[in-house]
Structure formats: C-alpha cells, structure tokens
Amino acid sequence: MGKATGFLEYQRDETPERSPLERIRDFDEFHGALSEEERRKQGARCMNCGVPFCQSGMMLHGMATGCPLHNLIPEWNDEVYHGNTWHALSRLLKTNNFPEFTGRVCPALCEVACLCGVNDRPVTIKENERSIIEKGFTDGYMQPCIPEIRTDKQVAIVGSGPSGLACADMLNKRGHHVTVYEKNDRIGGLLMYGIPNMKLDKTVIDRRVELMKEEGVRFITHTNVGVDLLPKALLEQYDAVVLCCGAEQPRDIQALGREEAKGVYFAVDFLTRNTKSLLDSHFADGQYVNAKDKHVVVIGGGDTGNDCVGTVLRHGCKSVVQLEMMPKAPDERSADNPWPEYPKTCKTDYGQQEAIAVFGKDPRRYCTTVNRVITNEEGNVTAIEIVRLAFDENRKYSPVPGSEEVIDCDLLIIAAGFTGCKTYIADAFQLELSPRNTVKTEAGKYASNVPGVFAAGDMHRGQSLVVWAIAEGRECAKEVDAYLEGYSNM
Template sequence: MGNITGFMEQQRVQVNYRDPIERTKDWREIAKLPSEEVIRQQASRCMDCAIPFCQDGSELAGMTTGCPVYNLIPEWNDLVYKGRWREAYMRLSRTNPFPEFTGRACPAPCEGGCVASLATESVTIKNIERAIIDKAFEEGWVQPQVPHHRTGKKVAIIGSGPAGLSSATSLNQQGHQVTVFEQADRVGGLLTYGIPKTKIEQHVVDRRVKLLEEEGIQFVTNTKIGKEISINQLNKDYDAVLLCIGSTRPRDLTITGRNNQGIYYAMEYLHQNTKSLLDSNLTDGKFINAEGKDVIVIGGGDTATDCISTAIRQNCRSLVQFDIYPVRPKKRAKHNPWPQYPVIHKVDTGQKEAMEIFGKEPRAFATTAQEFIGNEKGELTGVKSSNIRTVHKDNGEKIRKVIPGTEKIWPAQLVLLAIGFQGPETHWMDQTNITLNQQSNIKVKRDTFQTDEEGIFTAGDAHVGASLIVWAIQEGKEAALECHNYLMGNRT
C-alpha cells in the first residue's frame, strides 16, 4: 500500500449528511461525499494487511461479512490514495457493474471485515467506492460497452431490480440479445420503488438504464408475467428465461384487529409514495399519507428505517418504531468477534431525523405488537404492545417470551409492517414444473441456477430469499454465467 501507516495517521471520516431538519423538507439525496482530498486520505487508511477479509463475501453467524461481488478493495483504495482515479474506476468496474447503487444503499459488510477495525475503525470503503464511480461519471469515463458480436441467442429476464440488471449486463456482454420485462411502469425494481429517493435519486438509476439500452438491452415495462404474458410463452419465444422477480410476498402480523383500516405493508407504502413523487411530485394524492397521524412502524431493519424517513417527510404527528430486539451493545460483544458483521447499537438516518423532529429516540426496543385496536367504524386507533425477552438456546434457536405486566397502549392511525418477506409471487407457476424449496424460494437443480423447467433460471431474492443489493448483483452475475453455458452447450 502507498501509505502503510495511514490507518494510524488518519481518523475515520464518514460522509457528510445534510442537516436532519432541513433535509426532511425535501426528497433529495441526504448523503454528500467529503472533498477529494479527504477521500484520498481515507483511502490511505487501507492497511498492508496480509489477508483482505473485506473483499471476500461470506456468511458468518448468519450474517454477511466482506464483499459478495469480490471487489478488489485494497487495489482501488491504493489507486485513489495516489490520485489515479481512472485506474481505480477500471479496477472497480471489473467486479461491480453498478457501484453507484452499492456505494449509496449497501450496508457495507465489507467494512465489517476490514482488518483496520482491529486497530482503530474500518476504512470508509463504501464512500470511496461511491467517490470512484461518481468521479467516473463526471469525467465521462463511463461509456456504453456495445458487444462486438452477437450469438443469435435470445434471453428473457423477468424483473429489472439489481439481480435482473446484473444478469442482463453479463448476458448482453456475452453477445446474447436480452429483453428485460418489468411489471412496473419504470425500470429499476427495488432501486426505483423500494428504496426512497433520499438514498438513491432516480436520475442515478435512469442514467445506468440509459447506458444499458445503448449497449443493446431492451426493456419492456407494464408487463406482468402470468397476466400480460405467460411464462410458457416466453419459454417458447426465447432460448432461455431468467427469473429475477424478488421476494415480494410480505410477512403479515396476524394478531387481533388485523382487519382494521390503517394497517399497510411497508413496501406498499414506500412504492406508492415514490410513484406519486416521480409522477406528480405528490400532487396527485395517490399514496398512503401519514400527515397528521400517529404512526407506528413494526420492524427493525432498513425497510423500517425507510418508512420512518418517509412518514416524517409526510409530516406525521408522532412516530414510534417497534424493534423486537433489545438495545445492542455499543461495542462488539464477545460472541460477535471480528470478522463477523458487528451487531452494535446504531442510529440510522431515519432514527436521527426522528430524534431531531420529536426530541427522542423513536425505537421501542424488545417490544412486540399484541393487538391492533379499532373503533366502531373499523378504523385503527391504537396498538397494544408488550415487552419481550429473547432466550438463546444451545442450538442457536431464539425463543421470545412476553413479559407479563408490560402491556402498553400506543395511539396509532397508521401502522406499517416491515417484518420481512416470505418468498416470490407464485401465481404464474401453475402451468410450469417450477416449484419452491423448503425456504419458499424458487427451487434449482443441484448447484446451478436452473429451475426444474428446462431453460428457465432464477437469481437474486427469488432464489436465496430477501437479502442485500450486493448479493443480488452477484447472484445475477453467477446465474448469467450458468445461463450462458447452457445457451452455448457448455453444460448439460
């Protein structure tokens, strides 16, 4: 490395976030990168470590640590430190087709495996990645890569989220003619309608889609498989089909009062708000509105945080987040050693905004909803909760027990369920041999990405369950290789 003592000489400097009060007045991106000088200083903190755990994604203790797309992180960190930005971009683009997405919306498991964190704090890998690709676009280095030859093979990809776009890119570069079908009215899947524009502004998504179109990929929107076109028809019209349809069936909370009006799934809420924002700047009123309401978000993950940020921008009256877990420790616990992903107390951007607006932590930790309360009209008026204790068994199983006497009634006219997903939609599968596995994901043959239907593959959340953007991108790359080998007769 260019500066082997950089991690001792420079302190970690994060992105600059816009003022919490000011940024809640609009829907623009909230994170701003430090200056180029600071980014180069941060890159100098990358150590001359013997084994860069940061660049090899793996699962430890049920969590991702390291980079699933195998980014050559130490190499481009060193190039950034030396001011060789274009070479850094070339290195980054060898592994990650969409660093502008991961550099904005990835939780950075690479930083969890950073060796520097054993001495001080991890390198700001995610920020440096974003700085590289942002500079590459600014300088005009990112140009469409049109394939030099075509194989004559046609591939249909269902879904235009991270996995779909990743597989489309790979297969197109192999020379196949790729058509991507998307059920929504805009391309991008989760990137467009699942992640608020405060994290990824739409022009960032559209810019990449335009490049893919210039490279020869065709996009067909407003087309739902099983409705506008059948999977069997696609299988006849194309040489291969790749299902990147995500894990979109939300988990429900079937407790007393679930039928009351005012309870919605998180993705339904986020999708409608973003569509209205992009269509009319929210003037059409076609969204679930939290204005003037007491809002309760149930769930502790990124989607729950996105709901918090959205409800605040809609001027909710109050906001509470039920987190089933107790408060995490400020530092790694003994049972959570490096290089596992650090399970520590964090205040995300949404919680920070809520603290500034309402003057208190929005989260109710170790809390579960027990009943939805409604009036005689069937309208939601409140939620009854209880505190819970989590017991860890020797086999790793978690058992949660309600603590008697901890019941509490919270006022609520809007509840948002952000408690995960339980697999892909299945209505289109009836006329196929495609089935689900025990985890409710699409079943594949052996160690391949091919389903039980000849010539039909799957990747991303539909294959492995709800996961990170970066895993979806890698899944798309690997599935595309399997599909390519199938098309060219390289594998039976």
C-alpha cells in the same frame, strides 16, 4: 501500496451530511462529497493487507462478512490515493456492475471486515466506491460498451431489480440478445420503488438504464409475466428465461382486529406509492399514503422499517414509534462476536437519527409486539395494544403478563420482512419451490426444474441485500451462458 503509513497518518473522514432537521424537508439525497485531496487521504488509509478480509465475502457463524462481490478493494483504494480515476474505475467495474447502487444502499460488509477497523475506524470503502463511479460518470469515462460480436441467442429476464439488471448486463456484454420485462411502469424493481429517493435518487437508476439501453439491452415495462404474458409464449420466443422477481410476499402480523382495520399497510406498498407519487407529480396527485399529522407505528426494526420512519417524518407525522420484537443489541462487540464476524451491535440509521432530532428520543421500542389493533366505528385504526416480550435461554419468547399498553396509532405500517416469492409466477412456470418459498435449485446453481428457466436474486436466495442480488445475477449469467453456448468465458 501507495501510502505505507497512511493508516497511521490520517483519520477516517466521512462525507458531510445535511442536518436531520434540514433534510427531512425534502426527499433529496443528503450526503455531500469530500474534496479530491481528502478523498485521496481516505484511499491512503487502506493497509493493503496480505489477507484482505474486506473482499472475502465469506460466511462466519451464519453471517456474511466482507464483500459478496469480492471487489478488488485494496487495488482501487490504491488508485484513489494516486488520483488515477480511470484505473480505479476499471478495477471496480471488474467485479461490480452497479457501484453507484451499492455505494449508496449497501450496509458495507467490506468495512465490517476491514483490518484497519480492529484498532481504529475502518477505511471509508463504501464512500470511496461511490466517489469512483460518480467521478467516472462526471469525467465521461462511463460510455456504452457495445459488444463487437453478437450471438444468435435470445434471453428474457423477468424482473428489473438488482439481480435482473446484473444478469442482463453480463449476458448482453457476452453478446447475447437480452430483453428485460418489468411489471411496473419504471425499471429498477426494488431499487426504484422499495428504497426511498433520499437513500437512492431515482435519476441514478435512470442514468444506468439509459446506458444499458445504448449497449443493446431491451426493456419492456407494464408487463406482468405469468398474467399479461404467459410462460409458454416466453419459452417459445427465447432460448433461456431468467426469473428475478424478488421475494415480494410480505410477512403479516397476527393481531386481533388486524384483518378488518383500515389504515394498515405493508411497508413496500407504502414506500412504492410514496415514490411513485413523488416521481409522477411530486405528491400533487395525492396517490400516496400521507402520514401528515398522524400517529405512526412501524412494525419491524430493519432497514425497511427505518426507511418508513424516514418517509413519515418527511410527511410531517405527529409521532412515530418503531416496534422491534428482539432485544436491543449491544453498543459494542461482545467477546463471543469477534472481528471479522459481522458485528451484532446496535445501529442507529438515518431515519432513527431524524426521529431523535424531531422528537428528542429514539423511536424504537424493543422486545415489543402488537396484541390488538383498535379501530373506530368507521373501521379506521385509532390505537394499538402492545405487549412486552420476555426471552428464555433458548431465545423463545412469551408475552409478559400485565405489560399490555395502548398507544395512539392512525397509521400502522408492517415492515416485518418477507416469506419468499409470490407464487403465481412460480405456478405459471410449474417451478418447484423450497420450504422457504424460493425457487428450488441445486446448491450453488441457478437452473430450475424446468429446462431453460433459471432464477436469481431474492426469488432464489430469499430476502437479502442489494449486493447479494447483484452477485447472484452475475453468477446466474455465467450458468445461463454455459447453457446457451456449452461453455462460458465470463
């Protein structure tokens, strides 16, 4: 422990951000950086607990707390304090393939379980992680790690999201020949097109992909496996196939007039078109859904809904409302939600902060759903009818009579989550699916019912976090390695 009294001497100091009204002018990342001296102080705040819950990654009452990757957090916080970038980086990369991703988009389950956060504010674990990897790139430590010995085994990874990239990275470093197939025009999957650029700059993904290419991973884009390339061809060419295709089937809403209405989009489709147009032409091609001067309603109060709020504000929307079916969570932990459980508290994210700065109020409306989508003669949405919901003691909800209200809406974005994988690829491989529409495997395993075919990430786990996808990709790689070699030393 570098600074035994660090948690008593130093306060939590987060990286500076551009103000909401300034940052909505562009799609650039808006987090700055602390000085080297200040970052070392943040590392010094780590208490090096005898039982570090921050790296536990355990489930408590159905909720995850602590890092699912079991990052060696006290170890690299100690190295941060001592200014040992190389040693901090080596400990960080031992458990996390892509800290530059999690250091930007992870909700920091580690900080939730930080002991320092019980009586004070938690250690800036997520920001420390990001600073380590960024300094690793800046100082030239992130060089290609090319395997000295190659096996004769060929592995195909279908899908280049976080689980696919993690699985590919692990198997390539083991010495297998790895090819990653991606249906889109750019590598990254959810990271590239499901997360806006201001949250994860796409040059960060490209930088990592280039490094993986130098290490020997082969990437093939514009190839939709199951449509452009049939499973039979893959299974004949490769010794193992890993499906990391995500949980891309969006959950729709049941509202009168929804099917016929124009101007209704699923969130990931909306975000994908936005990012692609931004990267292709900085919106000059017009191939995106423009929210400028529109009344926008976003259905869904999660991270994706928040990303949509931040995006439409950058377009210059006239107004934005975010509907959430559930009641507002408390601002502080309740007595029946003690540390180190994940805190069921209200979180105001960057998009909501920006909406408050622009319009003077929180865009979220709780206990509310859509009854009806109202259109004009051309079929374009012009308004929606919403209704309040009441919950009983069993958390079952019902509409509140007389609470109906019509609000303006020129653009309706559905961010209500996902219902598992798109079945065309599962059908093509003749895979068994679970009741949750995910690839069925034995508990804790990744092998499907088809020999040589594995699944990982959201396609296997269901809709989840980037950090869980990376963890799944790593664990799946071990199972694939054992399948190919008869054992695994990963």
